Amino acid sequence: MEEREIQVGLLGLGTVGTGVASIIKHHQETLSHQIGRKIVIKRALVKDKKKVRESWLSNLELTENANDIIEDPSIEAVIEVMGGIEETRLLVERALKEKKHVITANKDLMAEHGSTLLQMANEQKCDLFYEASVAGGIPIIRTISEGLSADKLTKIMGIVNGTTNYMLTKMSANNRTFDDVLLEAQELGYAEADPTADVDGIDAARKMAILSSLAFSSPVQIEDVSVKGIRQVSDVDLAFCQQLGYTMKLIGVAQKDEGQIEVRVEPTLLPNAHPLANVHNEFNAVLVHGEAVGETMFYGPGAGSLPTATAVVSDLVAVMKNMQRRVNGYSYQTPLFQSTFKTEDEIQSQYFIRLHVYDRAGTFAAVTNLFAQHDVSFEKLLQLPLENQTELAEIVLVTHSSSVAIIKKLLIALNQLSAVDKVASYYRVEGGE
Numbered sequence: 535m536e537e538r539e540i541q542v543g544l545l546g547l548g549t550v551g552t553g554v555a556s557i558i559k560h561h562q563e564t565l566s567h568q569i570g571r572k573i574v575i576k577r578a579l580v581k582d583k584k585k586v587r588e589s590w591l592s593n594l595e596l597t598e599n600a601n602d603i604i605e606d607p608s609i610e611a612v613i614e615v616m617g618g619i620e621e622t623r624l625l626v627e628r629a630l631k632e633k634k635h636v637i638t639a640n641k642d643l644m645a646e647h648g649s650t651l652l653q654m655a656n657e658q659k660c661d662l663f664y665e666a667s668v669a670g671g672i673p674i675i676r677t678i679s680e681g682l683s684a685d686k687l688t689k690i691m692g693i694v695n696g697t698t699n700y701m702l703t704k705m706s707a708n709n710r711t712f713d714d715v716l717l718e719a720q721e722l723g724y725a726e727a728d729p730t731a732d733v734d735g736i737d738a739a740r741k742m743a744i745l746s747s748l749a750f751s752s753p754v755q756i757e758d759v760s761v762k763g764i765r766q767v768s769d770v771d772l773a774f775c776q777q778l779g780y781t782m783k784l785i786g787v788a789q790k791d792e793g794q795i796e797v798r799v800e801p802t803l804l805p806n807a808h809p810l811a812n813v814h815n816e817f818n819a820v821l822v823h824g825e826a827v828g829e830t831m832f833y834g835p836g837a838g839s840l841p842t843a844t845a846v847v848s849d850l851v852a853v854m855k856n857m858q859r860r861v862n863g864y865s866y867q868t869p870l871f872q873s874t875f876k877t878e879d880e881i882q883s884q885y886f887i888r889l890h891v892y893d894r895a896g897t898f899a900a901v902t903n904l905f906a907q908h909d910v911s912f913e914k915l916l917q918l919p920l921e922n923q924t925e926l927a928e929i930v931l932v933t934h935s936s937s938v939a940i941i942k943k944l945l946i947a948l949n950q951l952s953a954v955d956k957v958a959s960y961y962r963v964e965g966g967e
């Protein structure tokens with residue numbers, strides 16, 4: 535057994551970085567047993583050395599100068615857990631040029647520059663692993679790239695953002711407000727430094743871009759993902775979901791049919807019995823469909839210090855195993871296919887639509903006529919008086935499958951109908967037909 539230490543540098547010592555330090559400290563024996571070398575964190579880059587940190591971290595050497603890590607020849611692997619895109623990309627590129635292996639938890643970076651960085655890593659004969667960037671502690675990247683590598687994957691559907699799943703869970707079950715539960719998700723370390731990316735669906739979209747590029751061996755950029763976040767989800771929407779037997783989740787779907795891809799992230803209604811409807815709090819889950827394997831499902835904590843750090847340190851173990859075998863630098867595979875994306879005419883979905891209508895004779899007929907003109911039929915329909923609004927009533931319905939393009943035309947026509955005050959909300963429904 536090789537007794538040498540491996541020196542690693544940490545870029546960042548926040549929620550995830552502290553978790554990485556903790557796992558390296560507490561799991562050292564099992565880690566060294568697997569890789570034959572003791573892992574030592576040589577130095578950690580932070581923004582502010584004076585910041586108060588947990589007392590057990592006091593032995594760690596901190597620096598505010600990235601060169602102390604990037605230019606230190608004794609550091610063989612760099613763990614990037616600081617976040618950000620441009621500054622971080624330059625640091626990762628410099629680390630690779632210095633022939634250091636890189637492990638990152640940064641989906642923003644990987645969604646934007648992953649393909650270039652992975653190519654560069656291969657040229658430098660270095661590993662670049664990013665398991666923690668998608669679905670935190672669930673080993674979904676390795677599952678797709680190794681466990682299911684023999685199959686042709688056709689669909690990935692999942693909850694890939696812990697913050698919004700935590701928020702929707704608490705808002706649905708405990709009637710808590712959006713701002714209140716967002717603050718709690720931030721305090722628990724689930725949210726991004728700027729939680730806009732979480733609540734607006736951007737974080738999930740980046741993860742779906744990473745997963746679909748890998749699963750379909752086709753380049754998928756963040757711009758190719760249709761995104762809607764959870765800001766507009768109201769307590770009324772959540773109450774109607776419950777009444778109609780659905781659960782609202784921020785769902786990412788990546789699908790490939792006959793060579794054409796669709797990738798989207800949006801709040802979606804799932805029948806209560808759907809496996810993803812029962813994934814709560816910060817947990818994530820990903821359903822993967824393959825032509826040969828059929829359906830598989832992966833479940834676990836999608837955010838948080840130790841779960842995410844487990845993925846990071848497992849990547850470090852993979853780097854070190856590759857070092858022992860002298861096979862570093864094969865983490866990039868050229869995509870096999872060009873990407874062609876479906877148009878809205880080609881995408882079919884059921885929809886939940888909530889309307890405020892004028893409570894007078896003929897309204898219901900006018901609304902149903904408009905649906906008939908667009909050839910859209912209903913699976914479920916409710917009409918109720920609207921509280922504190924004597925003139926208005928509420929119609930809530932779930933359509934049968936129709937093309938997204940037709941539903942969008944129908945929504946515009948509904949808003950223009952004199953019997954309709956407004957389309958109050960609309961969401962896709964998955965897993966119903």
Ligand SMILES: NC(=O)C1=CN([C@@H]2O[C@H](COP(=O)(O)OP(=O)(O)OC[C@H]3O[C@@H](n4cnc5c(N)ncnc54)[C@H](OP(=O)(O)O)[C@@H]3O)[C@@H](O)[C@H]2O)C=CC1
Nearest residue numbers: 546547548549550580581582615616617639640837838842
């Ligand atoms: N939190 C989570 O559950 C998950 C996070 N991730 C990803 O992991 C990464 C880190 O997230 P997280 O740990 O939550 O973030 P934090 O904000 O908790 O920590 C960031 C760390 O990086 C340091 N840092 C940030 N910017 C700079 C800079 N410009 N120069 C030097 N140091 C800097 C900070 O220093 P200081 O301590 O002085 O402020 C801090 O130690 C992000 O890419 C995130 O998307 C991935 C999966 C889950």
Ligand SMILES: N[C@@H](CC=O)C(=O)O
Nearest residue numbers: 695696697724726837
């Ligand atoms: N903010 C992210 C952290 C993990 O990627 C999330 O909430 O999922």
Ligand code: NA
Nearest residue numbers: 665668670672
């Ligand atoms: Na993961």
